[in-house]
Amino acid sequence: MKAASQTRPWRAAQRLARVASEIGTNLRRLVIGRTEWAIESVIRLCGWSAILFVFSIFGFILLIAANAFGTLDWREFFFSTEWQPDSVVKPHYGTLALLVGTLSVTGLAMALAAPLGLGAAVFISEFCHGKVKETLKVLVELSAAIPSVVWGFVGYMVVAPLVIRFTGAPVGVNLLNGGLILGLMSVPIIVSMSEDALRAVPDAYREAAVSLGASRWEIVYRVLFPAAKNGLLAAVLLGVGRAIGETMAVLMCTGHAVKIPHSLLDPVRTLTATIASELGESPAGEMHYWVLFTIGLELFALTFAVNVVADLVVKGIRSARNY
Amino acid sequence: MHGIIDVCLDVEPVSQPAWSVFRPSVGRPWFIGHVKVNSECRRATVPTVPQSTIAASETPERHDLPATTAAGGLGEVGLAGTRNPFAASPLERRKNAKEAIARVVLALFTFVLIAPVLAILVYLVVKAWPVLGLSFILENPANRMTAGGIWAPLVGTFFLVVISLAIAAPIGILGGVYLNEYAGNNWRTRVVALGVTNLAGVPSIVHGLFGVGAFVLFAGMGESVLAASCTLAVMSLPVIITSTREALNSVPMAFREACWNMGATRWQTIRTIVLPNSIGGILTGVIFEVTRAAGETAPILFTGAVFFKGGLKEHGLASFFPYSLNEGCMALSMHLYTLATQVVGVSEPIQYGTAVVLIGLTLAVNSVSIGLRGYLRSRKKW
Numbered sequence A: 001m002k003a004a005s006q007t008r009p010w011r012a013a014q015r016l017a018r019v020a021s022e023i024g025t026n027l028r029r030l031v032i033g034r035t036e037w038a039i040e041s042v043i044r045l046c047g048w049s050a051i052l053f054v055f056s057i058f059g060f061i062l063l064i065a066a067n068a069f070g071t072l073d074w075r076e077f078f079f080s081t082e083w084q085p086d087s088v089v090k091p092h093y094g095t096l097a098l099l100v101g102t103l104s105v106t107g108l109a110m111a112l113a114a115p116l117g118l119g120a121a122v123f124i125s126e127f128c129h130g131k132v133k134e135t136l137k138v139l140v141e142l143s144a145a146i147p148s149v150v151w152g153f154v155g156y157m158v159v160a161p162l163v164i165r166f167t168g169a170p171v172g173v174n175l176l177n178g179g180l181i182l183g184l185m186s187v188p189i190i191v192s193m194s195e196d197a198l199r200a201v202p203d204a205y206r207e208a209a210v211s212l213g214a215s216r217w218e219i220v221y222r223v224l225f226p227a228a229k230n231g232l233l234a235a236v237l238l239g240v241g242r243a244i245g246e247t248m249a250v251l252m253c254t255g256h257a258v259k260i261p262h263s264l265l266d267p268v269r270t271l272t273a274t275i276a277s278e279l280g281e282s283p284a285g286e287m288h289y290w291v292l293f294t295i296g297l298e299l300f301a302l303t304f305a306v307n308v309v310a311d312l313v314v315k316g317i318r319s320a321r322n323y
Numbered sequence B: 001m002h003g004i005i006d007v008c009l010d011v012e013p014v015s016q017p018a019w020s021v022f023r024p025s026v027g028r029p030w031f032i033g034h035v036k037v038n039s040e041c042r043r044a045t046v047p048t049v050p051q052s053t054i055a056a057s058e059t060p061e062r063h064d065l066p067a068t069t070a071a072g073g074l075g076e077v078g079l080a081g082t083r084n085p086f087a088a089s090p091l092e093r094r095k096n097a098k099e100a101i102a103r104v105v106l107a108l109f110t111f112v113l114i115a116p117v118l119a120i121l122v123y124l125v126v127k128a129w130p131v132l133g134l135s136f137i138l139e140n141p142a143n144r145m146t147a148g149g150i151w152a153p154l155v156g157t158f159f160l161v162v163i164s165l166a167i168a169a170p171i172g173i174l175g176g177v178y179l180n181e182y183a184g185n186n187w188r189t190r191v192v193a194l195g196v197t198n199l200a201g202v203p204s205i206v207h208g209l210f211g212v213g214a215f216v217l218f219a220g221m222g223e224s225v226l227a228a229s230c231t232l233a234v235m236s237l238p239v240i241i242t243s244t245r246e247a248l249n250s251v252p253m254a255f256r257e258a259c260w261n262m263g264a265t266r267w268q269t270i271r272t273i274v275l276p277n278s279i280g281g282i283l284t285g286v287i288f289e290v291t292r293a294a295g296e297t298a299p300i301l302f303t304g305a306v307f308f309k310g311g312l313k314e315h316g317l318a319s320f321f322p323y324s325l326n327e328g329c330m331a332l333s334m335h336l337y338t339l340a341t342q343v344v345g346v347s348e349p350i351q352y353g354t355a356v357v358l359i360g361l362t363l364a365v366n367s368v369s370i371g372l373r374g375y376l377r378s379r380k381k382w
Helices: A008-069 A074-079 A096-127 A130-144 A148-167 A175-199 A203-211 A216-227 A229-245 A248-253 A271-278 A287-318 B058-064 B067-071 B090-128 B134-138 B151-182 B187-201 B204-218 B225-249 B253-261 B266-295 B332-342 B348-378
Strands: B006-009 B019-023 B030-038 B043-045
Touching: A008 A287, A008 B151, A008 B187, A008 B204, A008 B225, A008 B266, A096 A130, A096 A175, A096 A216, A096 A229, A096 A271, A096 B090, A130 A175, A130 B090, A130 B348, A148 A175, A148 A248, A148 B090, A148 B266, A148 B332, A148 B348, A175 A229, A175 A248, A175 B090, A203 A216, A216 A229, A216 B090, A229 A287, A229 B187, A229 B204, A248 A271, A248 B332, A271 A287, A271 B204, A287 B187, A287 B204, B090 B348, B134 B151, B134 B348, B151 B187, B151 B225, B151 B266, B151 B332, B187 B225, B204 B225, B225 B266, B253 B266, B266 B332, B266 B348, B332 B348
Parallel strands: none
Antiparallel strands: B006 B019, B019 B030, B030 B043
16 A cells, blocks of 8 residues: 555645745745846946936036027137126126136135134044034034025125124125135035044054154144145035035125125125026026026036045045055 | 162153153163152152162152242252253253144134134024014914015925935935945946035035926926925935945944845845944934035025915915925025015014024934934944
């Protein structure tokens, strides 16, 4: 008498079950593999999205700005200070004064923010410990979170009267005001970036210096600055990039005069402020509108260049240093 | 035995100079003990050193050094009648002075950076005090924006932030996952990272122009809540990617390796091990992004924010959903800009009140983020 498991139909059933389970396993493997593949490609796409967006920002702005390229006088665009887009007789689209306005406000802001930011970063990361350090870091972080429109508001309502009172300027919204506000705004970025750069210097450097009898300041000056100089430079460059692109604060604080400033108390106008104030008033599909997009392109190129240089400064040297 | 103590500077850098005493008569220096130096009275005490091995009789003499010697030209009288080895040399004194100056100047820099921020905050609150209250927040702007509160702009900002986050957070987090978990160390990764940096550096007004070109015109959304949210989302993307990447980077590699050893695939590892262990850091980054999106004005200036919108409900459930997705909305940041520069006859407290609410909102959310980060850091398991 055969056991039940030896009968033919039973064996057939067993074989069937084995085949089915094999198919199931393969199927499961297949599904897992497919899911894995699908998810990985989604993630890959998300990873590349940043690049995608950078290109599409450039592309879409170029698309609209390109309408102006045929008739735009490039020599005038770059080298003339005449900005009269609304003129009925002959509109002029010279952006030199705007560019100089942007650069002067940025320059003033950086002259203020770079030493302040670097000094504060050194103080926080090298001279403070424990609670004090944490508190200062949090304060800096919080002041980085203040929206630019609030800074603009402060410049417009609070700093402007002070500027008039202390300098006797006819208007309070001018280069000085804009530079002050922009400087205060960009300090937190510089502080946190340069603090990162200082932290990246290995402690062994500090210990070696201390064992040679160096004081704290000597360590900072002779060891940390040379070791972290690329990071610090990159921090300042990123600050410059942000300052060039800042819109609301300079829109509200710099006054609106399209001319090359001759003193700190002259009102100026920046590239960003021009776009912000005029895009709403210029009808779409006209030269003025397209030229504003061309200015946007100019801004994009400017900040792109600054950012790439900052990146090269950090990364290019990072490969060369050996810690 | 002999009357000379050789005192050598310990190479270990400590703030209180530590001196080691060696007995020189033996072939090589033989460590005896530390000499603790009290810098005020210039008294040296030598602990746990047998009297016979060193001439400890010199020690009490240091008690009655004349005050002038102790303060000024320290070092005329030394342990064994030679120069005081504990005295600061002119070089050291110069060094200390320099360090003190540096410390004061740097502290001043930090003060100059932080004080105006605090002063401005206090000034804003003081100026806004007359209007601050629940009714200011819950009422809509009225009478050509010269009266009433800020409810409508507040809700508008809320809408913009929530929708932009709903778009940006998944893309940003997955982007961070790609950069940290999938991307190898090659030029393509570097290009992607450079793209993230550059996207973060694009001026906000250029984001606005992009929004006009891509969402308002090309995608046909018109100037609407949706278009503005999309613009804000693109702007927040790099920050979320960067913070996610950092959060993932802090998960130890051993966690992943253990999971891979169990036969888990990459995505299973990420889903079950990496993401749960870094969710706090990711959340912190996302919350931080909320404040940035809430405060931005330039990107929404031409993509969906409007100066004023009348006829909005003020009470009941409808007041929470005053805008539909395809029409413009008011926003707090835009409202502040409008009140400050575009409208005449707005009373100062209302302007300052708007600024205070905006700034308070961002600072509050940011503090939550910072607190959360501190909490998570304190209970980190590895």
